[in-house]
Amino acid sequence: MKAAANTTMNRDDFEKSLRAKGEFYHIHHPYHRAMYGGECSPEEIRGWVANRYYYQINIPRKDAAIMANCPDAKVRRLWLQRVLDHDGHDGDDGGIEAWLGLAEAVGLTREEVIDQRHVLPGVRFAVDAYLNFARRATWQEAACSSLTELFAPEIHQSRLDSWPAHYPWIRTEGYSYFRKRLSEARRDVEHGLNITLDHFTTADQQARALEILQFKLDILWTMLDALTMAYRHQTPPYHTVADHPVWHRGL
């Protein structure tokens, strides 16, 4: 559903248009379908976990950038919880640590994940685009870009429902990240959605909000395209000229 260029939507219709973007969520990407369909090799699962680590470590940096651009203390106070969810606080080791737990549960070492040796250039550039957008956009636009979280509980649940049966070699402690995100994403999205519905009130602004959400969907989809080339087609960058990873590890 695309907003007509000159028609302002009421709050409900605008929310429906945002939710309709779920049609393009990465849950429909062939790589994800293969993962929850039980078709992935251990290398394909490991490749996804090691690459997604780069997304995980940049989410709290992205959220800190939004806070830095936001003059409203009430908004910052709520947004801060996202940083704590990932970085941890007293009594909770946080999402990044839980992701490392997932990495170990699928057979990766912490070291090879933390040093980012597996992070493909395409994944890095996509994640960097998200961080850089949050740095330069207004805080309301950056909040809007987090709205793919509308669709995230379903994807986390799909992994909890399908992975244990398909991949018995994954240690069950690894699943705590997905479980943790079920409630966190629902809470986050309520806040992000209210900011978006309150702020984008003209037809042009609503069209822009939908384009921002599409930008974020493009980021998630593009990460999986890069993973497909490397792990499903066995054609990582430079495969025609090198038999080992030559790409940079971040500047």
Ligand SMILES: O=C(O)c1cc(C(=O)O)c2c(n1)C(=O)C(=O)c1cc(C(=O)O)[nH]c1-2
């Ligand atoms: O596993 C996923 O498919 C997935 C997707 C997304 C998303 O839709 O951006 C997030 C997460 N997970 C996630 O775990 C997470 O903490 C998160 C934060 C954000 C954000 O944009 O602020 N998205 C996501």
